Amino acid sequence: MAELRAPRGMHDLLPDDEALFEHVVGTATRVARSFDYHLIRTPIVEDAGVFLRTAGDESDIVSKEMYLFEDRGGDRLALRPEGTAGVARAYLEHGMASRPQPVRLFYWGPFFRYDRPQAGRYRQLHQFGVECIGDASPEADVEVIELQREIYRALGLTDLVLRVNSIGTAATRRAYEDALRKHFEPHLATLSADSRRRFQTNVLRILDSKEDAGHEAVRTAPSILEHLSVEDMAHWDRVGALLDDLDMAYEVDPRIVRGLDYYTHTVWEFEPRSAGGQSTVGAGGRYDGLIEAIGGPATPGVGWASGIERLMLNISGEPGGESGVATAALDAITVPLGSDGVRACLRAAAVLRAAGYAVRNGTPGRSMRAALRSADASGARFAVIAGDREAAAGTVQLKTLTGSGEQVEVPLDELAARLAEDAQG
């Protein structure tokens, strides 16, 4: 066992799995672009304030999961635990409010949460996400949900259930929180310690406590939907109508309240129907208060993020899901014999690569038998063989590896054309 290992909860993505990763990111990128969303790359490290001011003190992300450190200059920095706050910071910093609104952005990359690792849960995880900033309409909510659903569909994930809720605005939430506190107060003694703490700090989150999920008081708690203002209700109803128009099946789930404080109005998540533990594949919401929280003008926004590892997990589970992922094919491998042959092979490989082919340099110093064995194992369609004889003649032997192994001697300057011809037939 190697002495030095990858940090806990962080993993090497080896070439085999990387192909699936790229498939997920590539597919999501393609679909996002088809909705006119544009890639934004923000730093993996941000001023800690970006997250401290937005996520809420009681959120798990801030209270126990964030990687915090001071750099050599004394700045307080954080490894980003989520994507929205950084994108919002960039929106503000670069004056994107003066671009045509809304600004449609997508991103993907690593995020960090100091959490106990588990199936589908990592300390370095990767997310793909989109943000639509500068549009307060329910249409924007549904646009990003539709985009999300289309990505999942393109990845072959059709058995996901969409759960939606509205948590209103900050004002309606305060009223609802009062009602909740009134409701839970008589039951405090029978609730879990965690819920009692949340009663003080963030009473909403008692609702998504798994520990107390079966508790009578939790099940009979008033629904936030009954406390929405007229405006909230109009937004919420419109979202439902638009989802219906797009034939998007969804379930209303009043228990979704989101782990982060900046959410308002519509919140949702996508989960596999066969719900396991760490199963949420993607979740999103509207965050109209976020940009104000980091010092900008009141700016509406809505977006979601999806865990790439969780998508990969679900794609692997889908019948035939992985088979659609092609690994890069090798066109040719060289078989160098003798020291002049090595030089001839290097020239031949350069010629073929210039013509757009993928070519592996064969290891020099091997017997022809060994070289052809590894050529066969490489999956290359052709072997390009050159020894001292070919080097002197300015030619190479072009051998087919896929079939019976026909071989022709070809002048170096005709090699690329000849390979194209043979690849046809």
Next chain:
RNA sequence: GUGGGUGUCGCCUAGCGGCAAGGCGCCAGGUUGUGGCCCUGGAGACCGGGGGUUCGAAUCCCCUCACCCACCCCA
């Protein structure tokens, strides 16, 4: 933070007090410069680490570490 499970060549697995085996993969050979199948050989493991019991420990006991799974929480 709390539980449970698992640690034997790069990967998979056998061995469960008496010389650490096999498969895959890797390297080489099977008479001159020709692959796949087959055959032969080789390299590669202080049996996660430390301590103890024993004539003798991969094997039994204790401690520790790592990974996995679950709770919690989330993507």
